Amino acid sequence: MFSVAQLSDPEIKLLNATFFGNDGFLYGYASKTIGPVVSKYLVQINPENGETETIGIGPEANYLDGCSCLTEVYCGMELLQDTVTCFDEEVRIKVFITNRSSTPVTNITFKDTIKQNLKITNIQFVFYNDPFSVHLTPDSVIWYSHINLAPGDSVIFIITLDLSNAVPGTTYQHMGWLENLPGFPQTLGSDNIHTPAVFSDPVTFFYTTPEEAELQYALDFNLISCPDAPTATTSVSLAAPFIEPGKDYIVSYSFQGSGTTEQLVLSANQDSTLEWLITGNGEIQITQIQMAGDTTCALPLDGNFLAEATPPDTTSISLCRNGEHLTIDSTYLPSDATEMQWFASWTSDWQPFSPPLEIATDYIPANSLIGIKYIVDDSCEIEEWIRLEIHDVPLLKLGDTQTFKGGTSVSIQPVIQYDVESLNWTIFDGEEEHTCPGCETLTFTPSQNGVILAEARNAAGCTTMDTLFYNVEFDNSIYVPNCFSPNYDGFNDLFFPFFGCSIDHVETFEIYDRWGELVFRAQNYDPRQVQAAWDGTFRGKAMDPGVFVWYLRYSSTDDTILERTGSVTLLK
Structure with missing residues (x-):
């Protein structure tokens, strides 16, 4: 070991500790006095000759800080x-x-x-x-x-x-x-x-x-779009740091004022959220969440939201009590509707049905309600209401089959019960169709057998119809005067036959004098349109008074060929 006196730096007064670094050099913590100031140093010491080199000063030279050694x-x-x-x-x-x-x-x-x-x-x-x-x-x-x-x-x-x-x-x-x-x-x-x-x-x-932890959580919700649903179906998602995918949790919630708490056991999604559906109207409070099977560990929540759906408008449908049906089919039901039920105000329970549902109007009260309830999207319950306004149809009677005289004007007056807004007529006579819209009374001249159709309509649009079959009798007789006076005084100046209404064709009308000479002829004409008459002249000259013979060949509307002869006296 070295003493302080052996070190090359004379200012080192105290060597606190020495140690070998993993680089093979000797290091020491030393106090050096420079003037009146004593400072701490980390020094490197050459073990062969005691030469020193200052490595650090101040806190770096304090081995108690754990950082003063060469290895940090x-x-x-x-x-x-x-x-x-x-x-x-x-x-x-x-x-x-x-x-x-x-x-x-x-x-x-x-x-x-x-x-x-x-x-x-x-x-x-x-x-x-x-x-x-x-x-x-x-x-x-x-x-x-x-x-x-x-x-x-x-x-x-x-x-x-x-x-x-x-x-x-x-x-x-x-x-x-x-x-x-x-x-x-x-x-x-x-x-x-x-x-x-x-x-x-x-x-x-x-x-x-x-x-005590006051954990943060996120509560998201949205009203699922249930068209015309009377109650809201709400999708709720709860996320919190402690929720683990695949684990089961118990969530408690209640509708404000209900006095009851509902509990759901939910399995966490892979994104560490709990999701479920709540159906109902009003303010909903999510009150607590706890791990399934552990009643001692529960997190009180204070998540409130309002779930409220506007009840659907009632659809009004006007029907007539004439055998019409209300048909509940794809007009009222979406293609993915399931669990369909219907309710009527004259019944007491909802009844399941499969479309189409036919509801007859014959015995339904004048003002009735029909309810339809079904499920879409596997979760969204939709309820619709239809108000039925049932109207009585007018009563219309034309009577039994009648026989009319051909060529004679006929008027038909129907028997009507209840108010009628319009009355329309149609005549079918085998050849043509004749109409008379808006006529209160039908007036016509029948020419052949046919049928009359009358349709009455009231203010609600309800209609009723009746038919009248008719036959036509024709008069095949003719009348031929036995004298006339062609003196141009305006009375009986012409000679012609009067035909019945059933005669529709004259093949020939001829007049002869007493010597058998033909003095007048008319051929092939319709006597209903043309009047063929003799004025008492022959070749432009007035004939002398006398007796003349006439001949007729004609046919009726039923194609019967008839012939008649007679005499007429010419007077002056």
């Missing part, structure tokens, strides 16, 4: 969660050891004492160069030995501790340390032993209940 190794610990509660099954602590010196360190040891009621379950190595040995002593001290670190290298690992037996309300302090560091002094003075170790800063956590 840092040991740190970090708690990997903000709070530790009874919801947590384990706690994780990150340990990192770094060689901050310019020389390698070898064969150092990390030690960590596991506190009572805690148990190590896993060590996860995050970053290291060489494997090292891990030992757990009977007194719960972890040894990580044979750690070798090059300059700037680090070892990082995570210790997982089981909290199954942890006591709520207990503060746990965790601290590790390094041993076998090169260059650390072994003695301090004559009676103080300096442990050759570097201690980490302590990691402290308070194992507590959620009430």
